Amino acid sequence: MSRICELTSKGVMVGNNVSHANNKSKRRFLPNLVNVSLMSDATGQSYRLRVSAAALRTVEHRGGLDNFLMKSKNETLSQRARLIKRQVQKALDKENLPAA
Template sequence: MARRCDLSGVGPTTGNNVSHANNKTKRRFLPNLCNVTLHSDKLGQGFKFKVAASTLRSVDHMGGLDVFLSKADDGQLAPNALKLKRKLAKAS
């Protein structure tokens, strides 16, 4: 199971745990993923995505799922989000 956002492509990053004695060991920072249903205004139905909380704020700020997908880069989108983007392009 990939811990990756379906819309923005945000995934785990790496860093260090630093102890009081300044010993460093590798660790992973996982994104804050939420299972959400986002509604498309043009298609009139909801779609389930695994989205990072920061991306969810961006979707709301941009004005909804349709606008976000129209401006999103195809390389970062998950396959099901890419299909939805193509459906929206046909519906316009």
């Protein structure tokens, strides 16, 4: 499983460990990923995603998973998150249609 956030595409970064003697050795900076279940208000379903802690805070700040997905660009979302976004968009469109 790759270490990439499904909502923000935040991934592994590389850098150097620098000793007191200024010796440098390569190291990896891993994102703080957590497995969470996020509830969608529009579809009424719960989705299991692997997101970074920062993305989880952003989801709460924007008012839930639905609002986060609608405001985010498709390029930053994973394939699964794009599928969820389409499902949410379809559910929101269905709610806003006037009765025939």
